[in-house]
Amino acid sequence: xxxVRLLEWRPMTTPAISPDFxxxxxxxxxxxxxxxxxxxxxxSAFLVWPSLGKDLLATNFLPHLYCYLRxxxxxxxxxxxxxxxxxxxxxxxxTLGYLVYKARRDIPFHWMFLAFGLFxxxxxxxxxxEVITIWIPVYVLSAAVKVFTVVAxxxxxxxxxxxxxxxxxxxxQAKVSxxxxxxxxxxxxRKAALLREVHHRVKNNLAVICSLFYLQSTHTEDEKTIxxxxxxEKRVHSMALVHESLYGSDNLxxxxxxxxxxxxxxxxxxxxxxxxxxxxxxxxxxxxxMGVDLALPCGLILNELISxxxxxxxxNGAGGEIQLSLRGVADRECTLSVVDSGVGVPPDLDxxxxxxxGLRLVxxxxxxxxxxxxxxxxxxxxxxxxxxxxxxxxx
Amino acid sequence: MQVDAMSAxxxxxxxxxxxxxxxxxxxxxxxxxxxxxxxxDSAEEGVAIATSERPDLVLMDxxxxxxxxxxxxxxxxxxxVDVPIVYLTAHSDRLTVERAKQTEHDGFILKPFHxxxxxxxxxxxxxxxxxxxxxxxx
Numbered sequence: 001x002x003x004v005r006l007l008e009w010r011p012m013t014t015p016a017i018s019p020d021f022x023x024x025x026x027x028x029x030x031x032x033x034x035x036x037x038x039x040x041x042x043x044s045a046f047l048v049w050p051s052l053g054k055d056l057l058a059t060n061f062l063p064h065l066y067c068y069l070r071x072x073x074x075x076x077x078x079x080x081x082x083x084x085x086x087x088x089x090x091x092x093x094x095t096l097g098y099l100v101y102k103a104r105r106d107i108p109f110h111w112m113f114l115a116f117g118l119f120x121x122x123x124x125x126x127x128x129x130e131v132i133t134i135w136i137p138v139y140v141l142s143a144a145v146k147v148f149t150v151v152a153x154x155x156x157x158x159x160x161x162x163x164x165x166x167x168x169x170x171x172x173q174a175k176v177s178x179x180x181x182x183x184x185x186x187x188x189x190r191k192a193a194l195l196r197e198v199h200h201r202v203k204n205n206l207a208v209i210c211s212l213f214y215l216q217s218t219h220t221e222d223e224k225t226i227x228x229x230x231x232x233e234k235r236v237h238s239m240a241l242v243h244e245s246l247y248g249s250d251n252l253x254x255x256x257x258x259x260x261x262x263x264x265x266x267x268x269x270x271x272x273x274x275x276x277x278x279x280x281x282x283x284x285x286x287x288x289x290m291g292v293d294l295a296l297p298c299g300l301i302l303n304e305l306i307s308x309x310x311x312x313x314x315x316n317g318a319g320g321e322i323q324l325s326l327r328g329v330a331d332r333e334c335t336l337s338v339v340d341s342g343v344g345v346p347p348d349l350d351x352x353x354x355x356x357x358g359l360r361l362v363x364x365x366x367x368x369x370x371x372x373x374x375x376x377x378x379x380x381x382x383x384x385x386x387x388x389x390x391x392x393x394x395x
Numbered sequence: 396m397q398v399d400a401m402s403a404x405x406x407x408x409x410x411x412x413x414x415x416x417x418x419x420x421x422x423x424x425x426x427x428x429x430x431x432x433x434x435x436d437s438a439e440e441g442v443a444i445a446t447s448e449r450p451d452l453v454l455m456d457x458x459x460x461x462x463x464x465x466x467x468x469x470x471x472x473x474x475x476v477d478v479p480i481v482y483l484t485a486h487s488d489r490l491t492v493e494r495a496k497q498t499e500h501d502g503f504i505l506k507p508f509h510x511x512x513x514x515x516x517x518x519x520x521x522x523x524x525x526x527x528x529x530x531x532x533x
Binding site: 203204207208210211212214215218233237241244245248263267270271273 | 413415416418419422423485486505506507509511512
């Protein structure tokens with residue numbers, strides 16, 4: 001089977017394979033021309049042969065009634081049967097005509113349907129004539145209707161075999177197109193599965209890096225060195241969590257940042273749990289989705305802000321509260337803020353000139369996402385907030 | 396709680412397919428006073444060692460290499476021996492977590508691991524098991 005050849009052959013468009021003998025479907029006026037031509041032929045026949053009307057309706061014959069010997073059972077059986085057959089034929093033709101009218105552009109061989117319709121109407125006509133001639137012997141008219149039926153049915157019968165190869169091609173194409181659609185869908189699913197797998201791998205590798213930092217930290221007793229490893233572990237974890245959020249979600253291109261921020265904040269708080277009064281986490285997060293490009297720096301920034309609040313806001317086992325909020329304004333501008341009830345930042349804090357790696361990372365990453373970052377002392381504690389634009393369409 | 400004849404330290408089995416993450420767990424568990432009898436990376440090995448060695452604690456990663464995952468391994472272990480089983484999981488594995496919750500287990504630990512969380516979850520798991528063992532013998 002030349003399915004490959006068919007694939008390359010051409011896309012499935014019906015007008016391209018419409019035959020020419022009854023006229024292609026592109027002209028909507030064609031049936032009108034056809035009707036006009038038939039009318040012209042009929043009218044000119046009457047003009048050429050003026051007595052045609054009279055001859056056609058000649059009734060100088062015996063009505064069929066007499067053939068049936070006026071037997072009511074036989075007559076009415078014929079009448080009812082012929083009427084019902086005629087009505088059924090008419091109904092079928094009307095349905096076919098309506099179908100072609102409604103879906104002309106989408107039905108291949110719509111002229112074939114019309115030919116069938118005409119042929120069936122003609123057949124119906126002969127049955128109606130059978131009913132009439134029982135009482136009124138218009139046998140000439142009845143013969144004319146039969147002749148018309150012969151023309152219609154012979155034309156349809158003669159034309160039909162020529163369309164068979166085309167119909168077979170169409171069926172073949174429909175099959176191929178179905179197969180292609182299924183293949184496309186399967187390929188989409190494979191792609192999504194692969195992408196999910198890649199994010200899972202990336203997340204796993206980053207988790208392994210976190211384990212490496214931990215293992216390395218167990219080889220030293222120096223608290224400062226241990227703290228450096230802890231900080232690095234958390235930074236890498238904030239990145240791992242982005243990939244984790246991606247493979248866990250339905251949309252493999254964007255992450256639900258509210259959910260991400262909640263997971264991250266809970267993890268950071270868990271890693272900071274120390275003896276003393278607890279620090280409570282309060283969250284007010286509006287749903288905001290963003291692509292990986294934006295989520296990674298935002299996650300790293302959020303990690304620094306929460307970690308800083310925990311590290312510097314609550315010295316000597318003091319308890320308090322950290323409030324995390326995410327606001328999406330008009331789907332575009334976004335504000336992420338971390339407010340703590342701790343001791344507050346020193347009044348001379350200069351974010352752009354700081355030597356702390358945490359704040360330096362915040363400053364650099366804010367530049368990267370073209371956002372603005374402000375940190376201020378509040379009463380009590382500190383308000384750190386990041387404003388940035390979220391492109392709803394970027395992935 | 397079953398006590399090993401050789402040492403008083405509770406014995407733990409780790410089933411985790413990332414060797415270095417397993418190593419971190421081994422380190423953390425030994426700091427919590429456990430002796431880690433083995434760290435294996437497949438469900439089959441986990442079931443085999445858990446049933447033959449009867450450890451005092453099994454830490455079971457939900458996603459594992461091979462045909463079976465941690466949830467299936469835990470169910471098989473529970474059919475054979477009663478040991479406390481704690482699942483290791485990530486935030487995003489919500490579907491698997493739902494499935495794991497249907498099976499018998501004694502706790503969940505979210506990755507990444509934090510000392511206090513690890514400690515409290517393991518303690519609760521071992522207590523639950525001890526209570527279960529007590530009611531069974533009565």
